[in-house]
Amino acid sequence: xxxxxxxxxRCVEALARAAGPESVTAIGNVGDDLELWGLHISPDLxxxxxxxxxxxxxxxxxxxxxxxxxxxxxxxxxxxxxxxTLGDRDVGLHLQRTRxxxxxxxxxxxxxxxxxxxxxxxRLLPATDDRLRTKILTQEGELDFQEWFVxxxxxxxxxxxxxxxxxxxxxxxGVLEAIAAADFVVIAPSNPFVSIQPILAVAAIExxxxxxxxxxxxxxxxxxxxxxxxxxxxxxxxxxPGARGVRALYGDLVSTFVLDREDEALAGEIxxxxxxxxxxxxxxxxxxxGRGLLxxxx
Amino acid sequence: xxxxxxxxxRCVEALARAAGPESVTAIGNVGDDLELWGLHISPDLxxxxxxxxxxxxxxxxxxxxxxxxxxxxxxxxxxxxxxxTLGDRDVGLHLQRTRxxxxxxxxxxxxxxxxxxxxxxxRLLPATDDRLRTKILTQEGELDFQEWFVxxxxxxxxxxxxxxxxxxxxxxxGVLEAIAAADFVVIAPSNPFVSIQPILAVAAIExxxxxxxxxxxxxxxxxxxxxxxxxxxxxxxxxxPGARGVRALYGDLVSTFVLDREDEALAGEIxxxxxxxxxxxxxxxxxxxGRGLLxxxx
Numbered sequence: 001x002x003x004x005x006x007x008x009x010r011c012v013e014a015l016a017r018a019a020g021p022e023s024v025t026a027i028g029n030v031g032d033d034l035e036l037w038g039l040h041i042s043p044d045l046x047x048x049x050x051x052x053x054x055x056x057x058x059x060x061x062x063x064x065x066x067x068x069x070x071x072x073x074x075x076x077x078x079x080x081x082x083x084x085t086l087g088d089r090d091v092g093l094h095l096q097r098t099r100x101x102x103x104x105x106x107x108x109x110x111x112x113x114x115x116x117x118x119x120x121x122x123r124l125l126p127a128t129d130d131r132l133r134t135k136i137l138t139q140e141g142e143l144d145f146q147e148w149f150v151x152x153x154x155x156x157x158x159x160x161x162x163x164x165x166x167x168x169x170x171x172x173x174g175v176l177e178a179i180a181a182a183d184f185v186v187i188a189p190s191n192p193f194v195s196i197q198p199i200l201a202v203a204a205i206e207x208x209x210x211x212x213x214x215x216x217x218x219x220x221x222x223x224x225x226x227x228x229x230x231x232x233x234x235x236x237x238x239x240x241p242g243a244r245g246v247r248a249l250y251g252d253l254v255s256t257f258v259l260d261r262e263d264e265a266l267a268g269e270i271x272x273x274x275x276x277x278x279x280x281x282x283x284x285x286x287x288x289x290g291r292g293l294l295x296x297x298x
Numbered sequence: 299x300x301x302x303x304x305x306x307x308r309c310v311e312a313l314a315r316a317a318g319p320e321s322v323t324a325i326g327n328v329g330d331d332l333e334l335w336g337l338h339i340s341p342d343l344x345x346x347x348x349x350x351x352x353x354x355x356x357x358x359x360x361x362x363x364x365x366x367x368x369x370x371x372x373x374x375x376x377x378x379x380x381x382x383t384l385g386d387r388d389v390g391l392h393l394q395r396t397r398x399x400x401x402x403x404x405x406x407x408x409x410x411x412x413x414x415x416x417x418x419x420x421r422l423l424p425a426t427d428d429r430l431r432t433k434i435l436t437q438e439g440e441l442d443f444q445e446w447f448v449x450x451x452x453x454x455x456x457x458x459x460x461x462x463x464x465x466x467x468x469x470x471x472g473v474l475e476a477i478a479a480a481d482f483v484v485i486a487p488s489n490p491f492v493s494i495q496p497i498l499a500v501a502a503i504e505x506x507x508x509x510x511x512x513x514x515x516x517x518x519x520x521x522x523x524x525x526x527x528x529x530x531x532x533x534x535x536x537x538x539p540g541a542r543g544v545r546a547l548y549g550d551l552v553s554t555f556v557l558d559r560e561d562e563a564l565a566g567e568i569x570x571x572x573x574x575x576x577x578x579x580x581x582x583x584x585x586x587x588g589r590g591l592l593x594x595x596x
């Protein structure tokens with residue numbers, strides 16, 4: 001699976017419950033990684049880890065349930081800007097990630113260790129071990145992803161998206177092998193522009209997918225995203241709104257396109273469309289939705 | 299004042315309460331600083347800050363009261379060695395310190411900012427902004443200070459103490475000026491070997507003290523330290539045990555030597571001895587003890 005943040009993490013969990021965690025390799029977006037307080041933070045990888053470990057604050061959609069915020073309170077008091085919320089457990093995870101990266105271990109190895117420590121059995125790989133950063137073009141100029149998304153609450157209209165470092169980024173260790181060995185590849189119902197395209201921007205990954213059976217799950221249901229600014233981005237970036245526009249975005253890369261039952265009426269006009277329940281917001285529904293997805297995609 | 303850890307912090311508080319915080323400059327030991335998890339930790343400076351801010355866990359003698367340990371729990375689960383306890387509020391302070399040091403600010407400037415953020419009005423300066431590290435010679439070889447003190451619970455007999463980097467360490471910004479401007483200098487009742495000597499090991503500081511009136515307060519009362527291995531170190535390093543041995547250690551540097559009432563009988567044989575209450579363990583007694591100390595030393 002190629003997966004971004006919240007939608008991606010829920011889909012990884014759904015398929016892991018349906019197929020068994022050892023059958024799933026998730027390739028995660030690192031375009032929204034950031035350095036803060038000297039810590040290396042990988043928000044999308046963390047959301048997947050926390051979701052699979054049963055730790056995610058599902059209500060909020062990020063971070064750990066029942067978290068404390070003592071470290072941030074002190075650092076904020078001592079003058080740090082506190083626009084990006086880090087809980088104490090977050091900080092522990094980031095400290096360990098940062099320490100291992102500084103020792104020279106690649107992000108993929110580090111992510112494997114963090115996953116193991118959390119008891120996560122899905123294999124989670126960053127798209128790349130190299131530095132790749134999503135930049136958002138707005139009327140205010142080009143913003144770092146998290147500056148746009150968190151600090152400015154994605155209020156600025158998106159006029160373009162760029163992936164800094166993508167030209168020279170190589171797939172992380174294990175990514176091409178996982179794609180080669182996969183029965184099929186799933187593109188999670190994540191934001192295509194800022195969750196999936198930063199993965200595909202690693203040229204060798206997109207090339208490896210060309211020979212595979214690829215199914216994408218629509219992140220828009222009834223024209224709306226469950227969370228986040230995707231619907232607005234479709235419009236501002238000049239794409240047809242709704243599931244049909246997302247399907248067109250993926251083009252030849254995708255042979256199967258999964259629509260939610262709510263969008264069943266669109267199936268006739270969408271190449272490769274299949275229809276099933278795709279709503280995975282409630283954790284207790286994920287196993288069942290995962291089984292339906294597996295069946296629809298196979 | 300020259301001050302080390304717990305005893306030093308209590309004495310700084312006592313004198314600050316007696317003389318007013320703006321009248322006191324504390325020059326703190328940095329020989330037991332360490333890097334851990336990529337964080338720069340200054341345990342002695344922190345103990346002084348926490349004590350003056352009313353945050354210290356007085357029972358334990360280090361760290362913050364009512365602390366949480368979420369970050370460490372996660373990092374430990376992820377494989378970090380956890381022999382040095384860091385609370386979440388500690389981590390927040392260290393993150394901010396580390397971030398400012400990485401920006402190139404000297405430790406003295408950073409310490410001033412941290413003190414301000416905690417509402418501490420005593421001026422706290424590290425002895426040096428340069429790297430100076432206390433090493434402990436034992437039968438097991440030379441150990442880093444914290445390895446000996448915390449990790450191995452100072453169980454190894456101390457055969458020698460060395461201050462790595464002392465030859466080239468310069469006084470931190472403001473230290474020589476503070477000494478020059480002081481009415482008199484107080485050596486806190488801290489461990490001379492590992493709290494005071496690493497300050498004096500900065501040659502320009504020891505030299506600046508030569509022209510000043512210096513009073514030392516005995517860290518041994520009735521031959522015992524309130525906490526820590528000083529009595530054992532006096533013996534293993536070949537010094538006479540008790541207050542008289544500490545007085546001899548400081549030699550000509552010190553003109554006044556403050557004994558606790560319990561040691562009044564020693565006063566006749568100790569050059570420059572004065573006697574007063576010196577026990578500052580209970581926070582509510584510190585103002586009064588501070589007034590007595592001020593009077594005795596002046």
